[in-house]
Amino acid sequence: MFERVLEGIRDLFPGSAGTIPLHAPWFDTADEEAVMACVRSSFVSSVGEGILAFEQELAEYTGAGRAVAVVNGTAALHAALVLNGVGPGDLVITQAFTFIATCNAITYTGARPVFIDVDPDTFGLSPRALERWLERECRQEGGGCVHVRTGARVRACIPMHTFGHVAHIEEIITRCRDRGIAVIEDAAEALGSTRGGRHAGTFAPIGTLSFNGNKIVTCGGGGALLFEDPELADRAKHLTTQAKVPHPWAFQHDLIGFNHRMPNLNASLARSQLRKLPHNLAVKRALHDRYRELFADGPFRLVEAPPGTSPNHWLNAVLVRDRQERDTFLQACLEAGIQARPAWELATDQPMYRDDLKDDLAVSRELQDRCVNLPSSAHP
Ligand SMILES: *Cc1c(COP(=O)(O)O)cnc(C)c1O
Secondary structure, three states: OOHHHHHHHHHHOOOOOOOEOOOOOOOOHHHHHHHHHHHHHOOOOOOOHHHHHHHHHHHHHHOOOEEEEEOOHHHHHHHHHHHOOOOOOOEEEEEOOOOHHHHHHHHHOOOEEEEEOEOOOOOOEOHHHHHHHHHHHEEEEOOEEEEOOOOOEEEEEEOEOHHHOOOOHHHHHHHHHOOOOEEEEEOOOOOOOEEOOEEOOOOOOEEEEEOOOOOOOOOOOOEEEEEOOHHHHHHHHHHOEOOEOOOOOOOOEOOOOOEOEOOHHHHHHHHHHHOOHHHHHHHHHHHHHHHHHHOOOOOOEEOOOOOOEEOOOOOEEEEOOOHHHHHHHHHHHHHOOEOOEEOOOOHHHOHHHOOOEEOOOHHHHHHHHHEEEEOOOOOO
């Protein structure tokens, strides 16, 4: 039924003999050497020059003032929320159309999420839907935003740059800043993506990244926080390294910190992978162009970059007609040895988040039914 498309996808990955993976990491001898050099040095754990060097290189690449490396993207989100004083009884706005890590990080702090719809052009949090919910359900009180019915403080908002497409982040930040709501950009999927030439994750005071195995570059597990304010970055470093007060020998800690630091072994691989990012971006752009040719005459609509943005094309996506066509296509991909995937089930459909506050989620629901991600590795 989808023969032409399935054959077209196979042709894009001539190197894949078996099943074409959705997104495989790519390592070369430089990566192997970086890992081995770290092992030989014996500094594989919490101390080592790779960590600081990676933080500097990452800040330089993204144009962030500072970067702090952590153990994964979920830990980065958690630390970002704690740095903003989010805790039990608070509300944090995010999108229901996201990977579950965004929602779980909120819950770890004792706060609860509020689910707002996404935009049909970016698949990221909709500034208009955000404004509508805030206007209808909240009021300003004592310099902050309070949800009227529950009396809970809306302390933060986490928009997510879905599949590497940059959300309407400036509008989101304006609406939140006016109300004293902190913005944290979940840029886990968007390293290398820009809007107006500015990198995803550097618009808000804090942005977070992930270097998990399925992301555009990987160090096995890893994450980072991006900051403009060096003082906030110093606080983040302290908080994520057990809050130890610097001293040649004494074990003194001035608050309850976290062991969220990135090991030097991971940082060594992360540095080597970051050098490949420009290459990966170029390969993925070319792959996206070929997907555009493949879907020029249908049968599905390829998801394109929002105007004014340059995405990293982390995961290519198409929109099919409905959930039934989606499942028929996914089954056909499975049989053809092509690893395609539906988008996430909405967080509001997961048992842990069923009873949380939410707005109308019409666009999110439609994307959940109609979105299919296609193989997008950076080494076809
Ligand atoms: C990958 C990802 C994360 C964080 O993932 P980790 O596996 O913890 O590094 C967070 N949010 C989104 C949207 C992601 O895709």
